[in-house]
Amino acid sequence: MAAKAAAAKRNDRAAPPRQPSPHVKQKQDRRRSAILDAAAGVFAERGYFNATMKDIADRLGMRPASLYHYYPSKEAALEEMCRLSGVEFCERLRAIIAKGGPAVAMVRAGMLGHLTSDRRAYVENFVFSRRNLPAGVVKELNTLARAYRQLWKKIFIHGVERGEWRADLDVDVAADAVLALCNSAATTLPRRKNADEGAALKWVELFLQGTRKR
Template identity: 80%
Template sequence: MTAKAARTARRMEKTAAAREPSPHVKQKQERRRGEILDAAAAVFSERGYFNATMKEIAERLGMQPASLYHYYPSKEAALEDMCRISAVEFCERLRGILAEGGPAAAMVRAGMLAHLTSERRAYVENFAFSRRNLPAGVVRELNTLARAYRQIWRKIFIHGAERGEWRSDLDIDVAADAVLALCNSAAVTLPRRKNAEEDAALKWVDLFLQGTQKRQS
């Protein structure tokens, strides 16, 4: 590299560094991005993904649409981000519950409550029912995350079977599918009720466990 080329490279590096936002600005941008995703998730849930518009999301936040596009160029980009974030978070949370050990019934209770009372409930609804509208490659990635989440649930039910906690005729795969179906369905209905708190979610949890646990003689 010639001396002139080296000087040019150094100038370019300095220019790039000068354009890099400060940690404070980055934090502010991430917070705003989260607020946008929360608003988008709520609008998608209320209006339906196809009917929702970026203008409605901006209005909910008191933003100009042009400012919104600075963070997300389309509602598709927002949907993709919220689906990926929620899928990763839910997998990590359930892995942590499994790693703690103990009775499987307690794991199911903790896992269901984490799912049903999460602040990301609207994200869950959109992941479950709207992700198919994303590009095929993104859908495949998200489906892989969905299978990973189901697999963790399956391990919990296997753990319970090994401990003799479940009914003798319980099908592990059916149980894993059932808990996901129940959680996704309840995630849609619970936020629309006035008492959408832990007590309401516990009724769903208890109903599920009554159908899976071995009856005490």
């Protein structure tokens, strides 16, 4: 009997953890998303170094202890929001490119997607705070940033091939310029009144006026 009991205990220890039901998993995913949104806002407003897990918990009206169940540290939250936004922005731009058509239309759609995304605070943290993460994570995120830039460069090359741009347009400079404008505008638009698609479109048209063929 003792041998059987010992074997049963070993089997219990070896058993994989029980997976949550689909309903519970959806609830957990919604909670994780809400925590990331709150963390992104707190980091953007207070600065990553000044922000605390308690600040995030207070914004959500939850106890810090409950927060640690989802993210063990603010570093873990920053890492996930940076990775998530980097992947999403690349996927969105790839989808725009895959549709084809004029490069001008691609630039307009890509810039509007960047400027009106509900993850604008994520962008601010990706741009300005990712360097605070471990070296291996920073390397991965930098790879995502380069991939995003290459997609923009691909759009400008497409426009050159179609004769849409000014004759002296440098596609590398154009890719860097659109990213600089989008990242800057993404951090200022949310703090302005009426920061809707119409406001974002003014930034887009201002950029396009300097690149299109006259």
